[in-house]
Amino acid sequence: MKLESLALHCGYESEPTTKAATTPIYQTTSYTFDDTQHGADLFDLKVAGNIYTRIMNPTNAVLEARVAAMEGGIGGLAVASGMSAITYAIQCIAAAGDNIVSTSQLYGGTYNLFAHSFPRQGIEVRMASADDYDKLESLIDDNTKALFCESIGNPAGNIVDLEKLAAIAHKHGVVLIVDNTVATPFLCKPFELGADIVVHSLTKYIGGHGTTVGGMIVDSGKFDWVANKARYPMLNEPDPSYHNVVYTEALGAAAYIGRCRVVPLRNTGSALAPHSSFLIMQGLETLGIRMERHCENALAVAKHLQQHPKVTWVNYGALENSPYYALSKKITSGHASGILSFGIQGGKEAGAQFIDALQMILRLVNIGDAKSLACHPATTTHRQLNADELKSAGVSEDLVRISVGIEHIEDILADINQALDKVK
Template sequence: MKDATIALHHGFKSDPTTKAVAVPIYQNVAFEFDNAQHGADLFNLDVPGNIYTRIMNPTNDVLEQRLAALEGGIAGLAVSAGSAAIHYAIQALTRAGDNIVSTPQLYGGTYTLFAHLLPSFGVEVRFARDDSAEAIAELIDENTKLVYCESIGNPAGNIVDLQRFAEVAHARGVPLMVDNTVATPILCKPIQFGADIVVHSVTKYVGGHGNALGGVIVDAGTFPWADYPEKFPGLNTPEAAYHGVVYTEKFGPAAFIARARTVPLRNTGAALAPMNAFLLLQGLETLALRMERHTDNAIKVAQFLKAHEQVAWVSYAGLPDHPHHELALKYMKGKPSAILSFGLKGGYEAGVRFYDALQIFKRLVNIGDAKSLACHPASTTHRQMNAAEQAKAGVKPEMIRLSVGIEAIEDILEDLQQALRA
């Protein structure tokens, strides 16, 4: 099946009891065992099934299956938010004394997690000097457990050379983990280019309507964890937190996603609510259609701003003169989603006047909504950084980030025009 069909049908045909064709909301905490042996088999992971919604839920399962299928992975894990997905994916592979290597261009919440929270647990995060594969390679050592990047940086709009990143990571025996939130699997499939783990804030484009938080981890099933027993002991030695299971022996290619479910999720509980999974599935059904409209509108907005005499610069990799345009062609067929940024010649103050004058664009810090959204990163998403950190992350004081929605393009451009007049 093609993407648009997978998003509607994969992982669910109809409810076996009622024959309902919409995925039911299994608003349920615990699930009954047939008998003591059935319960034991479920806890031993010997048979598939449901135990407790903190670990798995039938509604969540459909979301996991669909996103994994769209990404080309073997399995997914749904959690309460994108931030939880990132944290759990890293936690499943690291322990105190380890390090990870990351590009500096990151969503502000991810930067805070990496710069402050993970080090407090003894996990060092090494930020590369830039987003080149060579800069990443310089920082990998024997204690590195993964390489991390965003396929399209938020809000910088940079595009990473995923194939080169995978080559660099694999040459040193570590997996590549990619946040594919901004691109979505409709525009880019990192696993096709060598990524081993993909994470999403499905709150954004997948949900698409600003009404439900959620995160998903997708396991490509391709990284040879068993070849590195000393580097990844959590996958290759008996797991004390789950009655001695050895994940690589029991789950083979799915060892990583199994540990992410049964150790970090099971023990810390950032479970996705079934109601949110239902809402996110409704959004997923129209994702392919919406991404067409998002990207069509975004290039027109970028061209309009670039031609405007009051605009100092525009950053959108869909424009031919953007330094990452060739990467956009390679990885996203020239359609690098619908997040773009720009700055006004009048600097910070002009940017504030423009921002305050917007009428259709909503002033908030989300992205990927069907509605057009605007944000001033220096005072919101990246406010916790100092000026030097903001600059390294690609955030300028005058930067306005737009998440271009699916409204009529005439109305979007009219709103931008009137705000520029202000």
């Protein structure tokens, strides 16, 4: 099935007891075992089934199957937030003394995690600009566990050449992890471009309505963990924390996503509630048609802003004069999703005046809602970053970010115009 159909049908058939057409909410903490041996087999990963909702849940399983299928992966893991997804994706394969290499153009929460939290846990994060391929490669050594990037940077709007990064990572036997939140699988299929692991903030475009926080890790199932045993012993040697299981032997191609579930998720518990999965699936069903409108509206807003006398610059990858235009054709199907950034004459103060004058567009820090949203990243999402870190992340003090929604384009432009009129 195509993506639009997978989003509606994958992972669930009318369940035999009630014949419910929509995935039920399995609001339960636990699941009964047939007998003692059945419980033991479940914990030993010898049979499939449910143990405890902190680890798995039938409602979550449908969401996992749908997103994994849309990305073209072997399996998925739903967790409580996008930040949990990023944290677990790295903690699954990295420990104290290890490092990861990352592009520097990142969402503020991710940048903070990488620059401050991981180093306190003994995991070093080395960063370079997404287009400095030589620098990124030079940062990889024998203790590097992953190369990380965002397919479309938030809020920098840069589009990353995933094929080049995959080639660099695989040359050294390292996995490429891609945050595909902004692009979604409708605009970008990282696995087809060589990536190994994808993470999502389901809170954003996939949920799409600003109601529910969630995250997802998807495993391509294509990385050869056995061939890279020396770099990834945690997947190839007995795990004393889980009955000495060897994940590559027990789970084969799904070794990575299996360990994500039974180690970081099981032990630290950032579980997604089944009701949240249910709500996110309602958004997922309309993701395709919403992304069409998001991209259409965002391009119209970007072109309009380019012509406005008070606007000094506009950053949107699908504009023909954008430095990322060629990459948008190669990586993101010629689109650049629904977020754009721009600067106004008068800098930071003018940006604040503009945001304060908005009437329909909401002032908040989320992205990907059906409704249009605006924020000033330097004082909100990236407030914890110092001047050098802001520059590295691609966030200038005058940068205004708009997550363009699916309202009628004339109404969006009218609100932008009246707000710009109030800028002195």
